[in-house]
Amino acid sequence: MWDQGLEQEWAELMRMALAGDSGAYRQFLLCVTPHLRAMARSRCRTLGAPDSETEDIVQEVLLAIHLKRGSWDSSRPIGPWIGAIVRNKIIDALRRRGRRTNVPIEDVMDTLAAEEQSGGLTQLDIDSHLATLKRRQQDIVRSISIDGDSIRETASRFKMTEGAVRVALHRALKSLAQLCRIQST
Amino acid sequence: MRTEDLIDRLALDPPPRFGFGTVFLAATLLSILVAGVVFLAVIGVRPDIGLAAESARFLFKFVATIPLALGALGVALRLSRPGMAAGGWRLVLGAVPVLLATAVALELHQVPASLWQSRLVGANAGFCLGLIPLMAFGPLVLLITVMRRGAPERPALAGGFAGLAAGGIAATFYALHCPDDSPLFLAAWYSAAVLLMGVAGCLAGRRFLRW
Secondary structure, eight states, X not given: OOOHHHHHXXXXXHHHHHTTOHHHHHHHHHHHHHHHHHHHHHHHHHTTOOTHHHHHHHHHHHHHHHHTGGGSOTTSOSHHHHHHHHHHHHHHHHHHHHHHHOSOHHHHXXXXXXXXXXXXXXXXXXXXXXXXXXXXXXXXXXXXXISXXXXXXXXXXXXXXXXXXXXXXXXXXXXXXXXXXXHHO | OOHHHHHHHHHHSOOOSSOHHHHHHHHHHHHHHHHHHHXXXXXXXOTTHXXXXXXXXXXXXXXXXXXXXXXXXXXXXXXXXXXXXXXXXHHHHHHHHHHHHHXXXXXHHHXXXXXXXXXXXXXXXXXXXXXXXXXXXXXXXXXXXXXXXXXXXXXXXXXXXXXXXXXXXXXXXXXXXXXXXXXXXXXXXXXXHHHHHHHHHHHHHHHHSOO
C-alpha cells in the first residue's frame, strides 16, 4: 500500500514508541498523518462526502491507532495494520454519515422549517442529555465542552491522566451523538 | 481540536505495559485454570480413568478437543489483530472435523448397527450439553475481555472463534469425566455444546468487540 522504506521507518519508530520513547511516538504519528489524510480524502471524494469530514476521520484514525497500538505485532509489517485501522474507521464514519443523509428530500420537506426554528439546544436539553451519561463522563463533558477548560486542566482537577480524560470525552461524545441521532429520527 | 494538538497529547501517554500477545497468552492460561477449577469442583475425573486411559476411544476424545482448543485460540488471536489473516491455525482447526468424521466412519464400521443408537445417545447427553457451556463460560468471558484490547476487523467472527476456543477447553476437561467414549457421541453432543459456545461467542463479539 505504501512505499516499503517508508513502512520500515514507521515500524522502527513504532517499536521505539512501544518501548517508551514518546519522542519517537510523536514522530511516528506526525509521519503517518499526511498519508492517513490522503487516504481519508480520496475515500471521501469517491463517496461524495465533503472535505470537512476528512479531518474528523483522520483524528478518529489517530485515536484508534493510539488506543490499539498494543495490537500491532512488532515482528510484522506495520502497513497492513495501519491500513486495516483506516479502513475500519472510514467505514464507520461513512456509515454514520449514510444514516444521516440517505433520506429522500420529499420525506423531510414538511418538517424542515419546523426543525430550523428549534435549532439550538436549550439548557434543559443539555441537562437531560448529559443526565444519560455516567457521573464522571458528565463532569468531563461539562468541563471541556461547556465550560471550555483544557484537557490538561480537567485531568488535573479530576486526578486522571490526560489520556484517560481524552478517552472518556471521546466515548461520552460518541454516546451523546448516538442519542441525538436516535431522537432526531 | 487541531490534529497537531491531538498528536502532541497522544504522544504524552505512556505505552501499554504488555503487548497484546502476552496478555492473550495470560488469558489463555487463566482460562484453563478457571475451567479446571470448575471441573474439579463440580464433576471431577471419572473413577475408572486408569482403565479408560488404555482405550483408543477415550484417547481419541483428546485428539479432537485439544486441536480444537488450540486451533480456535490461534485463529482468535490472529483475528484480533488488524491486517492479519487467520493463517496456519485455520488448518489445525480445520483438521478437527476431518478427524471426527474419520473416527465416526471407523466406529460405524466396527460396531454392529444394533448398537449405534445406544452409542450415539450415550449415558448423559444432557450432562454434556449443560456442563461444557458451564465450564466454558469463564474462559469465554476472559478471552472476550482480553480481545477488547485488540482490534478485530470482524468482531462477530473473532468472538465466534473465542467461543469455540472456550468450548474446546471445556470439552477437554469434560472428556476426563464423561463415560461416553464413542466418536458417535463425541460428534453429536460435544460438537453441539461447542458450537453453542461458538454462537455465544459470535453474539458476545458483535456486542463487545466493536471499536
